[in-house]
Amino acid sequence: MRPEPHPMTPEPYRVRSRRPDRADTVTLTLEPVQGVCPPFVPGQFTMLYAPGVGEIPISISGRARSGGYVQTIRAVGAVSGALCRKRRGEIVGLRGPYGTGWDMSAAAGLDVVVAAGGLGLAPLRPVVRDLARHASRYGRVSVIVGARTPATVIYPRELARWRDDHGIDVQVTVDHPDRAWKGPVGLVTRLIDRIVFDPRHAFAFICGPDAMIKATAAELVRRGVRPGRLAVLLERNMKCGVGRCGHCQLGPLFVCVDGPVVTYDRAAPLLAVREL
Ligand SMILES: Cc1cc2nc3c(=O)[nH]c(=O)nc-3n(C[C@H](O)[C@H](O)[C@H](O)COP(=O)(O)OP(=O)(O)OC[C@H]3O[C@@H](n4cnc5c(N)ncnc54)[C@H](O)[C@@H]3O)c2cc1C
Ligand code: FES
Structure with missing residues (x-):
């Protein structure tokens, strides 16, 4: 039997779409390579992992019609920059959603x-x-x-x-x-x-x-x-x-x-x- 993955291990998510919003900001739609996105409440965030670079918290800005998470990222440093450069079809890691939501x-x-x-x-x-x-x-x-x-x-x-x-x-x-x-x-x-x-x-x-x-x-x-x-x-x-x-x-x-x-x-x- 395969061991359960550690809860801190990011799941692989595929970039389904990428929309450059403004000069330094990109909105990604992310879908799990396997299964469906867990439910979230507005205000919660995920930990997004840019392979080989690092992991950062990013809020969930919505759910796409396809069911994926919509997340808007501003490139301010190494990890956010690497995530903003991801193209359609590329893979990122994702944990969560975490935290409290807007009531x-x-x-x-x-x-x-x-x-x-x-x-x-x-x-x-x-x-x-x-x-x-x-x-x-x-x-x-x-x-x-x-x-x-x-x-x-x-x-x-x-x-x-x-x-x-x-x-x-x-x-x-x-x-x-x-x-x-x-x-x-x-x-x-x-x-x-x-x-x-x-x-x-x-x-x-x-x-x-x-x-x-x-x-x-x-x-x-x-x-x-x-x-x-x-x-x-x-x-x-x-x-x-x-x-x-x-x-x-x-x-x-x-x-x-x-x-x-x-x-x-x-x-x-x-x-x-x-x-x-
Ligand atoms: C709960 C939560 C939700 C967030 N949601 C979003 C989101 O939806 N979209 C998004 O683009 N960012 C969001 N952030 C901020 C994002 O996590 C940071 O921009 C990111 O961690 C920067 O990492 P980096 O490696 O790219 O840059 P770093 O090299 O770590 O930092 C680059 C520069 O950005 C500054 N910085 C780092 N973190 C923050 C921060 N949290 N706020 C302001 N300045 C910061 C640093 O002081 C430094 O000057 C959120 C943060 C939290 C805690
Ligand atoms: S990020 Fe580790 S305790 Fe909050």
């Missing part, structure tokens, strides 16, 4: 603000798709996105569809506009003035760099949204992804198992300490 039921009946900084829109994509699909479950829905430049705004076609086909209030701001840019310029927090929601009856999903999370959450709390009604996705360096190595520790939290999605009342005191 959609906590937002039911409330106005919803989705706030994304840069690539933070990738883990939030399944949230917005759920909001669009089940609009009657929620109040007013707004999506605010901040990016460095117009060229780094991911999913531009989908943003337009959410606005035009689903009536979602989608607003995008950039730090550095180009000549063609006609939208707002500046931090994503400035967009909070442009959207309509009742802070006492609102829920927010926030993902981006720590500074963006802190600034957005602080502004929403200042306006009256309860910290327990802010869900944030924390990114920390990870190695095992399953609560064993301690690489992702943030105070008492192991982000890979207690997160990456947590409510802001838990995250705020930890994000306030610089060394953590």
Whole structure:
């Protein structure tokens, strides 16, 4: 009898499709060489292995019609760069899905603000798709996105569809506009003035760099949204992804198992300490 594979051994997945999104960002659809993708909840991540290079956590941005995982990756270093260079038909390793997901039921009946900084829109994509699909479950829905430049705004076609086909209030701001840019310029927090929601009856999903999370959450709390009604996705360096190595520790939290999605009342005191 063949021994069971070790749970930390990545399964081989084939790149079914590869879509270059922006200059340094690629969206891959990954399917297991054998069997089917395990179920996932929005917000969870997988550990993706680029053979011979290394393994990194990447959020699941959706499920393709074929059943595969859709994952959007920005090339920032050795492993993410190697994954972004993978072509259709090539093999990567995958473990997971791991971690906590966005709690959609906590937002039911409330106005919803989705706030994304840069690539933070990738883990939030399944949230917005759920909001669009089940609009009657929620109040007013707004999506605010901040990016460095117009060229780094991911999913531009989908943003337009959410606005035009689903009536979602989608607003995008950039730090550095180009000549063609006609939208707002500046931090994503400035967009909070442009959207309509009742802070006492609102829920927010926030993902981006720590500074963006802190600034957005602080502004929403200042306006009256309860910290327990802010869900944030924390990114920390990870190695095992399953609560064993301690690489992702943030105070008492192991982000890979207690997160990456947590409510802001838990995250705020930890994000306030610089060394953590
Ligand atoms: C739960 C979770 C979900 C993630 N989801 C995605 C995703 O959907 N798409 C995606 O492209 N990336 C995602 N990341 C970030 C991704 O894991 C890192 O970009 C990756 O680990 C970088 O590895 P590397 O070997 O390519 O680069 P490295 O050589 O390790 O790093 C290159 C540069 O990127 C910086 N960096 C490394 N890790 C991070 C990080 N987590 N956040 C910000 N800067 C970092 C380093 O400081 C360094 O400057 C996620 C991270 C976590 C923890
Ligand atoms: S990555 Fe090892 S404990 Fe979280």
